[in-house]
Every structure is written in structure tokens, then in C-alpha cells.
Amino acid sequence: MYKDELSIFIPNSFLSESKDLKIRTYKVGIIGRALAIFKADNVVIYNDDHEKNEDGNEDGAFIAEVLNYMNTPQYLRKQAIPIKAELKHVGILPPLRTPHHPVNSQPDVGDYRQGFTVKRNKKGTFVDIGMDKLAFCKEQLTVKKIFDFKITKIAKKEVIVTPDKPDDVYWGYNVISSNKSLKNSLKLIKPDLVVETTRYGDYIDSIFDELKHKVDERKSIAILFGGPYSSISEDVSNPNWDLYKVNTLPGQGTETVRTEEAVVATLSLFNFMRF
Template identity: 80%
Template structure:
């Protein structure tokens, strides 16, 4: 588990050049897999104003829903995601295989699990954690939501859980759906250090040592990506954070680099610097 927290910012125009829903699902799957591989804490979907309002909102919601589906353990997906056309092709998505996606159907005391709140009474909330029977939490929680739980008791008649999540292993990413501009979306995270990826920025090989020292210095780091139409156009400078413009794919061999390609390439480089 890294000492820092990475947040990745994706524009709502990310899928604008792909109209086939299977292709769109696949492209989001590449993003979701990269987030998990490189232990990203947050993914924020911002409005880059490249699409009509309704289209941009629908695309953002699609991206968020597919990412949330990927992050949800398989044993909860039928409860959390009703059948709908937007999820028609989720079968092509790669599994995350992260610690919060356990394959063991017989968890033990002190294990952590994602759970779906099914119903509640005046004593607490019944929770599906992927066992043959519902677990019980002695807290009043919102129904039909996913929370993280720690198993505190397993007996023949009952399984008791408490809201909690581990702090020493990667426990998935948070999806933040923002209808705000990039700069205003950044305020939702309040980063210490902002990296704007662009082919017009400083080549990573020219400032590698300086960049690595900043990655070691700062804990809350935001990495920004543009969409298929253009690089990031917003001025994201602020007195609240330090920022740089960075070219993570110098001397690229193609005219353009797709957003999902830039995400994988960039996170791979930053993963190297985090050790």
C-alpha cells in the first residue's frame, strides 16, 4: 500500500468518438483495470465542455456506472446493478482481482468485505457480504448501498459485521461524478500536487529527478487527462496546489495518443517513482 493517494481525472468527452456500446464498455474497462493495477484512490469524471450538455451528462454517467460495476465484487453485482441496456456488454470487462474482490465464499472473523445493505430494523441493518445468509450490522445504515465491513463474529445463527475498511491493502477506487469544470472538480479532492498531462508539457525524461522528488514529497496527487478533441484547455493553476505540465510519452510515434493509452502509460511511470 502506497503512502500517497493518486486521483485520476477523466473528461466526460472520453467516449465521444466511440458510438458502439461494446467498444465504449471496453475502453472504460481499460481505465478501470489501470486504476486497480496502479492503486489509484479516486477517479473523477469532469466536464470539459466539448459535448452538448445532455450528451456530456449521459456519457459521464455511463463511464461512472461501468467503473462502479468493475469496482464492485462479483457477489454483489446482481443486487447493486439491475439489468439495463447500458450494462449489456459488461461481460467483456476484465476482472480486477484485487483484495476487495475475494473468491473465498467462507470468510473468517476479522476479514474485510464489501457488503450491500438489504434491509434494516430498529436494531440495525442486514447486509449481504457474499455468504449463504445475511450478516447483521448493529448500526442504522442507508439501504441499497455498498459499504465496507469488518466481520467481528461468525456463528451458526448469525454473522456480525461493523463498518470498516483496511488501511494496509488496496481497497479499490472511488468514482466521483462531477458536472463541474476541471478546476472546480479539482476542489473536490484538494490536491497538494497537480500533474497536467499534455504533449506540450515538459518531457518526463528532462525533469524526471525533480518530478520524483515531488512525488516523494506530496501525499495527495492529481493526474489530469484530456479528451479526444484536444489537450486540457482549462487553467488549473492555483495557490492551493503546485502544478506542472508534463509530457509522459515523448517522441510519440502516432499523431494522437488516446486517453486510455495515456492513462496506462502515465500511471506506469508514476508507479515506478512511488517505490
């Protein structure tokens, strides 16, 4: 596992040039897969506030919904995610195949599972963990929510779980829809290293060693991406974090690089620094 926390910042203008619902769903799917492949801890959707970004709030909510859908284990989706017209094309999304999306429907004692709290009584909470019967947690938990659990007992009459999550495997990402400016969204994470991706920044090969040293030292890293209309225009400098402006695609062969393409390319480079 990586020793740092990695947060990715995506603008709510990310989809503003794509109007077809199927294409919009597919583009978010590329982001979700990249987050899982490179083990991002958080994805923050910030308010781009560009004059051409007329539907920013709605688009931001859609991005969050699709990313949450992808991150939810298949066995919980029907219960945890209401049917919506906006999600009609989620069938084209690639599965994450992360450790919290188990293929085995019959877990063993000691396994970890995400579970959806169905109901509770005076003794505790009944939880759906994808088995043929509900598990029971001896704690009062909020119902209709997803929590992490460890299976402590499997018997004919009952399955017992306790709230817990593994610390040695990747357990998915958190989706934060802030609706705030980029700088104010950064304050939600409180990073100590911020990397702003821009074609006007230092070429990645010219500062690779210096940046890798910073990555080795820091505990919370934020990587920022702009939208389809321009690079990041907001000044995000702050004394609480080191700021680097980096071109992770020097010598690009196309006039523009789409946000989802920049995310995949950038995270693959940072994987070398973090691993």
C-alpha cells in the same frame, strides 16, 4: 501501500468518438483496470465542455456506471446494480481481482468484506456479504447501499459484522462524476500536486528527478488527462497546488494517443515515483 492519495481526472468527452456500445464498454474497462493496477484512490469525471462533445453528460454518466460496476465485488452486483440496457456488454470487462473482490465465498473471522445493506430493524442492519446467509450489523445503516465491514463472529445461527475497512491493502477506487469544469472538479479533491498530461509539456525524462521529489513530499496527487479532440485547454493553475505540465510519451510514434493509452503509460511511470 503508497503514502499518498492518487486521483485521476478523465473528461466526459473520453468516449465521444466511439458510438458502438461494446467498444465504449471495453475502453472504460481499460481505465478501470489501470486504476486498480496502479492503486488509484479516486477517478473524477469532469465536464470537458468541448463543442464536439454533444453528449457529454450522458457519456460521463455511462463512464461512471461502468467504473462503478467494475469496482463492485461480483457477489454484490445483482443486488446493488440495476439491470440497464447500457450495461448489456459488461460481461466483456476484465475482473479487477483486487483484495475487495475475494474469490473465497466463505470468509473467516477477522476478514474484511464489502456488503450491501438489505434491510434493518430496531437492533441493526442485515447485510449481504456474499455468504449463504445475511450478516448482521448492530448499527442503523442506510439500506440499499454498499459499506465496508469487518467480520467479528461466524456461528451457525448468525454472522456479525462491524463497519470497518483495512488500512494496509488496496480497497478499490471512488468514482466521482462531477459534471463541473476541470478546475472546479479539482477543488473537490483539494490536491497539493497537480500533473497535467500534454504533448506540449516538459518531457518526463527531463524533469523525472524533480517531479519524483515533489511526489515524495506531497500527500494528494492529481493527474489530469484530456479528451480525443485536444489537450487540456483550461487553465488549472492555483496557489493551493503545484502544477506540472508533462509529456509522458515523448517521441510518440502515432499522431495521437488515446486517453486510455495515456492513462496506462502515465500511471506506470508514476508507479516508479510513488512505490
